[in-house]
């Protein structure tokens with residue numbers, strides 16, 4: 487009897503934790519994900535109106551700014567990371583993020599849809615619980631202008647990018663691949 491009660495309690499605790507995790511994911515999605523389509527739309531509009539060179543600031547300034555605005559609003563940390571960065575200073579993943587990105591590549595290879603790849607996990611940092619969330623950023627048509635195969639990138643644009651990013655690894659992508667991820671860290 488006692489053993490059954492214990493098992494039931496453990497099961498209930500597990501179920502409650504799973505429920506908490508779902509609620510955390512839901513709330514994080516709601517507050518962080520709208521930035522992604524905003525950047526895509528801004529990129530499409532700017533490339534169409536002014537050309538790709540003039541659109542560089544969308545990825546360099548506007549995207550980080552929109553994330554910062556959301557971060558300030560929520561008190562959570564938010565940034566973009568990639569396994570092949572253009573700006574390593576800003577976009578190099580930490581160990582947890584690198585592991586999730588590698589996992590995303592495996593999941594995508596196994597047929598999961600890139601647009602909905604995500605992980606949410608409660609981890610311990612310096613003895614305190616932190617909720618970490620990461621969501622894949624897929625390569626769309628407009629992204630190829632600056633992240634596509636290097637021989638297909640406009641020469642003038644390539645010069646501009648090379649001047650700012652001597653260690654650029656963010657070429658060579660195809661549509662539908664994982665460009666990187668949006669990552670969120672929130673203290674609990």
Ligand code: HEC
Pocket residue numbers: 525526529533538539541542545546547566567568570571572573574576577623624625626628629630631632633656665666667
């Ligand atoms: C006009 C050129 C241009 C286009 C088009 C473009 N990007 Fe970028 N992208 C950049 C530049 C420049 C950086 C480096 C930004 C910085 O300095 O932090 C960058 C960085 C990134 C990063 C951060 C990681 C890294 O590599 O440093 C992600 C993620 C990213 N881009 C995704 C996208 C996606 C998704 C699209 C399509 C919606 C896209 N980009 C379209 C120029 C572009």
